Amino acid sequence: MAYVPSQELVAGVLAGEVRAIARLLTRAEMGAAEARPALDAMFRHAGRAHVVGITGVPGSGKSTLVALLAAAIRRSDRRVGIVAIDPSSPFSGGAILGDRIRMGELGGDPGVYVRSMATRGALGGLARGTLEAVDVLDAAGYEVVIVETVGVGQDEVDVARAAHTIVVVSAPGLGDDIQAIKAGILEIADIHVVSKCDRPDANRTIADLKNMLAMGMGSDTTVVERRPAALASPIVVSDPNLPAWRPPVIATSMVGDQGVALLVAAIDGHKSALAQSGEIETRRALIAERRLLKAGEEILRDEFARHRDGKVSALLDQLKSRAVSPRTAAARLLHELHIGGDS
Numbered sequence: 566m567a568y569v570p571s572q573e574l575v576a577g578v579l580a581g582e583v584r585a586i587a588r589l590l591t592r593a594e595m596g597a598a599e600a601r602p603a604l605d606a607m608f609r610h611a612g613r614a615h616v617v618g619i620t621g622v623p624g625s626g627k628s629t630l631v632a633l634l635a636a637a638i639r640r641s642d643r644r645v646g647i648v649a650i651d652p653s654s655p656f657s658g659g660a661i662l663g664d665r666i667r668m669g670e671l672g673g674d675p676g677v678y679v680r681s682m683a684t685r686g687a688l689g690g691l692a693r694g695t696l697e698a699v700d701v702l703d704a705a706g707y708e709v710v711i712v713e714t715v716g717v718g719q720d721e722v723d724v725a726r727a728a729h730t731i732v733v734v735s736a737p738g739l740g741d742d743i744q745a746i747k748a749g750i751l752e753i754a755d756i757h758v759v760s761k762c763d764r765p766d767a768n769r770t771i772a773d774l775k776n777m778l779a780m781g782m783g784s785d786t787t788v789v790e791r792r793p794a795a796l797a798s799p800i801v802v803s804d805p806n807l808p809a810w811r812p813p814v815i816a817t818s819m820v821g822d823q824g825v826a827l828l829v830a831a832i833d834g835h836k837s838a839l840a841q842s843g844e845i846e847t848r849r850a851l852i853a854e855r856r857l858l859k860a861g862e863e864i865l866r867d868e869f870a871r872h873r874d875g876k877v878s879a880l881l882d883q884l885k886s887r888a889v890s891p892r893t894a895a896a897r898l899l900h901e902l903h904i905g906g907d908s
């Protein structure tokens with residue numbers, strides 16, 4: 566198969582061609598310099614999708630939920646792109662999200678695209694290019710882009726925080742506490758999910774989570790709208806009278822797809838709440854700021870590694886002997902690396 570320059574893939578991606586999407590995603594993941602202009606073009610064309618981040622500790626049921634969620638969103642005829650950074654959790658016996666989707670009701674559905682990003686290193690260092698993969702799927706016309714990421718570690722949490730709607734998944738059976746608290750991700754939730762609510766111990770997890778929220782670790786909601794009998798907790802579906810969005814708690818289960826339609830409603834409710842309150846602009850600005858800093862960090866780390874044994878080593882020696890302070894050395898470093906310049 567002949568190598569197609571990345572720039573030539575742009576038109577294919579914009580036309581929604583799966584092969585072009587797959588190739589460009591691979592290059593984004595590899596961090597191929599050649600793909601840079603194409604990825605820049607993707608960023609310019611992106612911005613229409615609603616990006617949903619699904620996060621939670623390993624084994625909390627994220628992949629299972631994402632597959633169900635994607636199927637439910639498909640029923641409203643929207644196309645769904647999925648980027649999963651947790652391709653095979655040890656808890657799921659290595660079953661990856663892509664397999665679930667292919668084997669499930671979405672198998673062969675051209676309206677769903679799943680990409681599992683490899684993680685780097687044993688500690689699951691975040692795959693480079695995850696947010697660029699989101700841009701690619703956004704530019705390719707997927708109306709909803711779901712990002713599954715483990716809510717452990719700064720990089721992974723940063724990816725979740727680049728979403729418009731952040732769903733934090735907690736589950737029974739993973740220890741005594743609400744794991745999301747330990748991971749420090751409870752407060753980033755726009756929507757809380759307690760998964761595996763078919764388990765008898767799920768009620769305790771729901772109660773614990775609500776207690777935590779009542780104690781001010783995030784905010785619970787008390788407004789109920791059209792609450793089906795099956796729903797274990799109240800939910801707000803876009804109420805214009807609310808002063809601000811209050812994260813609902815939704816109980817879900819893979820048994821009978823419980824709570825999944827409500828989760829879709831909550832995501833859509835959050836999306837319209839962001840639009841109605843104008844908060845979407847604030848959030849977009851925050852995401853832009855984070856992405857700028859993140860990209861800057863990446864460039865710095867890349868350049869640092871490239872010159873580690875060259876210009877950087879003398880500076881390191883001076884620092885080691887305390888001839889210069891870290892701040893001064895860093896200022897010189899930035900200067901000498903000519904970051905952003907042509908050198």
Ligand SMILES: Nc1nc2c(ncn2[C@@H]2O[C@H](COP(=O)(O)OP(=O)(O)O)[C@@H](O)[C@H]2O)c(=O)[nH]1
Nearest residue numbers: 623624625626627628629654656657761818819
């Ligand atoms: N009982 C029950 N088990 C579930 C449910 N959802 C997921 N699991 C199980 O929990 C384990 C972890 O699920 P997975 O989706 O891979 O979690 P992830 O690591 O957060 O992506 C698997 O063994 C699943 O079969 C559920 O709704 N009910």
Ligand SMILES: [Mg+2]
Nearest residue numbers: 627628651654
């Ligand atoms: Mg998973």
